[in-house]
Amino acid sequence: MKMSFRWFGESFDTVKLWQIRQIPGMVGIISTLYDTKPGDEWALPAIQELKKQVTDAGLQLLGIESVNIHDAIKVGTPDRDAYIQNYINTIRKLGSEGIKLICYNFMPVFDWTRSDLAKPRPDGSTVLAYDQTKIDLIDPEGMFKQLDGGSNGFVLPGWEPERMVHIRELFDLYKGVTEEKLFENLVYFLKAIMPVCDDNDVNMAIHIDDPCWSVFGLPRIISSKEKLLRVMEAVPNPHNGVTLCTGSLSSDPSNDIPDIIRSLKGRIHFAHMRNTKHTAPGVFEESAHYAVDGSLDMYAIMEAFVDIGFEGPMRPDHGRAIWGEISMPGYGLYDRALGSQYLLGLYDAIKRQKS
């Protein structure tokens, strides 16, 4: 396992690479070209510059989160092949620079949904939270306005304002796109890109849908063990893999996360470690990574990663806002640094016990 940190780039992130470098055990950076739009082909000099910044800081660029998928590919419109070709070109360029991991998601319209970006907790920290009863009261445009207004002035990943101004058109585009159709479009995309992944040894890692159920009537296909295995079996190439996000999977408490990890042995290329606290069906908030602070058995989850011999990048997912830090919600330095140390502690202890 390689402990890593998500970083949005010099122009977008409040956290500096030198700060990340000082977190014990931190070896990798997961980044992106945050100013590229979904569907754009990435420019090689920009990839090289990003890699140089990370390498110069004494860290490795272990993967990209995300190379976003254009809606034409998800919907399956006639222009999708041109966007898939752009994606293929980007994979080839990343592979040529030694960047062998691409995280992506296949959620219609939005990357993720929350009802609150700064829910106060009793200790004075604030966290991202989800309450289905609040979501039921607003429409997608209201959702965007609410998130945008609470983002501390940062552009939230997957909620880019230039896409969101077209939110009604986007919803129209997805009319008639059932779960089955979305699944077919994902398989079409994966089959088209697997040859270039083979040639460049690049792993594709699809992120779990967040939350694991339909929001605003949009289909969800990456939300349970059965659905994940179906995608793995439909395109059995090992380069077709998963970003195992514990927080997203945990939105549905019926997901047995250690069991899902074991069932995906060899196909998990990237791990997002996050804990959530559930208070009612469809109501949860993000907690500290420490197991006791939330509802997830982080020990059992880490043990499953050790048991499958997971060697890919793992990163602390969203953290709480603590100690007065102002950052993109979920992506401050302090709580993710704390979380990484807890995760490394679990990992070391479990590894030693089993050796």
Ligand SMILES: [Mn+2]
């Ligand atoms: Mn995640």
